[in-house]
Amino acid sequence: xxxxxxxxxxxxxxxxxxxxxxxxxxxxxxxxxxxxxxxxxxxxxxxxxxxxxxxxxxxxxxxxxxxxxxxxxxxxxxxxxxxxxxxxxxxxxxxxxxxxxxxxxxxxxxxxxxxxxxxxxxxxxxxxxxxxxxxxxxxxxxxxxxxxxxxxxxxxxxxxxxxxxxxxxxxxxxxxxxxxxxxxxxxxxxxxxxxxxxxxxx
Amino acid sequence: xxxxxxxxxxxxxxxxxxxxxxxxxxxxxxxxxxxxxxxxxxxxxxxxxxxxxxxxxxxxxxxxxxxxxxxxxxxxxxxxxxxxxxxxxxxxxxxxxxxxxxxxxxxxxxxxxxxxxxxxxxxxxxxxxxxxxxxxxxxxxxxxxxxxxxxxxxxxxxxxxxxxxxxxxxxxxxxxxxxxxxxxxxxxxxxxxxxxxxxxxxxxxxxxxxxxxxxxxxxxxxxxxxxxxxxxxxxxxxxxxxxxxxxxxxxxxxxxxxxxxxxxxxxxxxxxxxxxxxxxxxxxxxxxxxxxxxxxxxxxxxxxxxxxxxxxxxxxxxxxxxxxxxxxxxxxxxxxxxxxxxxxxxxxxxxxxxxxxxxxxxxxxxxxxxxxxxxxxxxxxxxxxxxxxxxxxxxxxxxxxxxxxxxxxxxxxxxxxxxxxxxxxxxxxxxxxxxxxxxxxxxxxxxxxxxxxxxxxxxxxxxxxxxxxxxxx
Numbered sequence: 001x002x003x004x005x006x007x008x009x010x011x012x013x014x015x016x017x018x019x020x021x022x023x024x025x026x027x028x029x030x031x032x033x034x035x036x037x038x039x040x041x042x043x044x045x046x047x048x049x050x051x052x053x054x055x056x057x058x059x060x061x062x063x064x065x066x067x068x069x070x071x072x073x074x075x076x077x078x079x080x081x082x083x084x085x086x087x088x089x090x091x092x093x094x095x096x097x098x099x100x101x102x103x104x105x106x107x108x109x110x111x112x113x114x115x116x117x118x119x120x121x122x123x124x125x126x127x128x129x130x131x132x133x134x135x136x137x138x139x140x141x142x143x144x145x146x147x148x149x150x151x152x153x154x155x156x157x158x159x160x161x162x163x164x165x166x167x168x169x170x171x172x173x174x175x176x177x178x179x180x181x182x183x184x185x186x187x188x189x190x191x192x193x194x195x196x197x198x199x200x201x202x
Numbered sequence: 203x204x205x206x207x208x209x210x211x212x213x214x215x216x217x218x219x220x221x222x223x224x225x226x227x228x229x230x231x232x233x234x235x236x237x238x239x240x241x242x243x244x245x246x247x248x249x250x251x252x253x254x255x256x257x258x259x260x261x262x263x264x265x266x267x268x269x270x271x272x273x274x275x276x277x278x279x280x281x282x283x284x285x286x287x288x289x290x291x292x293x294x295x296x297x298x299x300x301x302x303x304x305x306x307x308x309x310x311x312x313x314x315x316x317x318x319x320x321x322x323x324x325x326x327x328x329x330x331x332x333x334x335x336x337x338x339x340x341x342x343x344x345x346x347x348x349x350x351x352x353x354x355x356x357x358x359x360x361x362x363x364x365x366x367x368x369x370x371x372x373x374x375x376x377x378x379x380x381x382x383x384x385x386x387x388x389x390x391x392x393x394x395x396x397x398x399x400x401x402x403x404x405x406x407x408x409x410x411x412x413x414x415x416x417x418x419x420x421x422x423x424x425x426x427x428x429x430x431x432x433x434x435x436x437x438x439x440x441x442x443x444x445x446x447x448x449x450x451x452x453x454x455x456x457x458x459x460x461x462x463x464x465x466x467x468x469x470x471x472x473x474x475x476x477x478x479x480x481x482x483x484x485x486x487x488x489x490x491x492x493x494x495x496x497x498x499x500x501x502x503x504x505x506x507x508x509x510x511x512x513x514x515x516x517x518x519x520x521x522x523x524x525x526x527x528x529x530x531x532x533x534x535x536x537x538x539x540x541x542x543x544x545x546x547x548x549x550x551x552x553x554x555x556x557x558x559x560x561x562x563x564x565x566x567x568x569x570x571x572x573x574x575x576x577x578x579x580x581x582x583x584x585x586x587x588x589x590x591x592x593x594x595x596x597x598x599x600x601x602x603x604x605x606x607x608x609x610x611x612x613x614x615x616x617x618x619x620x621x622x623x624x625x626x627x628x629x630x631x632x633x634x635x636x637x638x639x640x641x642x643x644x645x646x647x648x649x650x651x652x653x654x655x656x657x658x659x660x661x662x663x664x665x666x667x668x669x670x671x672x673x674x675x
Contacts, residue, residue, distance in 0.1 A: 004493075005283040008439065011497035012264040018503065020261035026251035026451055041464060093429070093482035101395045118465040130481040131428045135421055154450040163446040166277075166411045168477055169428070172469035177421040179383060180461070181336035181352060183359050184230050187383040190335055191390065192421025192468075 028152035034116035041119025045175030074107040076128040106139035113148035120174040140193040214527040228525040234462020253574035256510035266409040273412025277474040291322040303398035309423035310334035311403030333422035348529030351515040400426035404437040419467040433484035440509040455572035459514040495548040502596030517567035539567035552599030558584040
């Protein structure tokens with residue numbers, strides 16, 4: 001194994017050394033109304049956007065979930081959501097797999113921000129909101145503070161200092177799971193959520 | 203394996219269903235891509251940036267590989283190095299065996315195709331299940347991908363409906379795409395939940411942070427890298443980028459070039475296995491870095507540009523040859539223009555020497571390449587390398603296409619062009635007797651099998667020019 005490593009690196013080092021080119025100037029776009037751009041972009045890929053406030057989002061979400069006939073909801077207790085059949089992701093996946101794979105109708109997670117240019121949520125799973133929460137249930141509800149929407153990826157990476165402290169997993173999520181593998185026909189929910197609902201807290 | 207492009211091309215060209223499937227798909231992809239890059243100034247600035255990022259990373263490749271390895275190991279990722287696909291297969295098998303794994307769920311990975319990993323695992327009693335919908339479909343059909351981004355682009359929904367009815371229990375025949383997708387979701391959910399390991403590729407490896415970046419639309423890549431207790435990633439050594447912020451312009455290029463999407467549904471950045479207190483994610487993450495000829499190609503300054511490729515597939519979507527003959531005609535894992543330069547370099551011109559000729563050099567691929575790979579120049583270079591033994595150690599199988607007759611004909615041509623008297627006699631002779639030579643004459647036969655033999659004019663160009671009053675010289 002280390003022999004392979006030594007051989008590969010030796011071959012690469014024996015090759016002609018070229019001067020690394022500088023990175024030419026390129027500027028990702030900015031937007032006057034970031035929320036509007038975010039909304040247009042994520043709705044174009046089948047995401048739903050609801051404008052709410054810190055006081056109203058729980059009541060609004062209860063209404064939305066009821067309309068969608070959701071029974072069991074996965075959410076971290078600290079979110080303070082009032083729902084009859086609510087479970088927390090508080091055990092390792094090995095003990096929680098069956099429920100997670102087929103027993104939950106919707107999951108609620110926070111986000112670390114969003115990107116206006118592409119209509120993307122920045123999701124950083126943690127101990128309270130593990131990685132599979134935003135992936136296995138058929139509905140993913142994401143909470144987004146309107147003030148955390150950046151113009152573009154380069155900007156949010158820099159502003160939030162990603163490179164200095166990459167978490168175990170960092171995700172950009174732009175719409176529900178989809179595929180166009182069969183005759184380029186779009187179908188949603190092939191593996192992940194069929195619906196993505198973004199509650200924007202203004 | 204000796205590839206025989208022209209025989210397969212002939213079959214593909216006479217298959218109207220296949221041609222219709224590709225035509226529809228390629229037209230759609232070209233239109234969608236064009237809509238993403240309407241601002242030409244931005245496109246030029248962006249691709250110049252993308253090309254520089256990849257060229258820069260290649261210039262520093264050995265250093266970046268070491269930096270990446272150091273960071274990844276510090277993050278808790280196991281890094282392995284493989285010189286050949288056989289080495290890479292052995293490493294993957296050893297990791298799986300050590301964990302007692304019997305079933306692997308796979309996200310889409312072209313490097314795993316390059317390794318023919320599934321067959322290797324099956325031979326050792328480990329089941330590999332493809333979970334990307336397109337890959338799942340071709341796995342059911344027992345076929346290879348025909349496109350690097352959309353592997354089952356050659357199939358229509360009738361063919362897929364039949365495959366599902368034949369292979370999935372209690373699945374009625376339906377051409378409804380939502381119903382077919384739902385059926386696959388159900389089958390594959392069970393496979394995900396019971397898999398012992400997940401296997402994926404990687405789109406970018408970030409040296410600065412030791413992170414793997416994977417992009418996808420379906421979520422199967424996220425599931426493969428999160429749900430099973432073990433994650434193995436396989437990636438070519440050319441996937442390195444220097445800084446995390448290099449990922450931003452590359453992400454602005456890749457999905458837009460590939461499928462005309464502003465971004466893929468998921469961008470999945472993985473930097474470590476499950477940490478203490480975290481409730482999901484694999485307990486071990488392994489990365490196998492594959493060389494398989496890449497470090498040999500790297501030795502040549504021109505050919506090295508091949509390694510900039512970010513596997514978007516735009517070159518094949520815009521290729522007049524690919525869009526007519528389809529991916530399987532190339533007989534290799536990487537089809538289309540990038541395959542035509544990559545395959546003969548990795549496998550050797552002695553194995554795939556006909557591929558560099560499967561091009562009209564129309565330059566469409568070069569115009570759309572998001573990292574400015576000079577594909578046409580490299581095609582011409584490889585044609586030359588195939589004809590005569592090379593001085594470059596980067597080319598495997600150089601001179602394997604050498605033909606004494608062809609070489610003699612060109613030498614004669616060269617001599618005739620260098621001597622005005624010979625040129626005059628030669629062209630005059632052809633204008634007199636050229637039309638008497640039958641199309642089926644030994645040296646002409648192959649060339650005229652797909653072309654009409656041209657008619658020689660009664661007067662040479664020089665004679666006509668003189669008649670018009672042009673001076674000699």
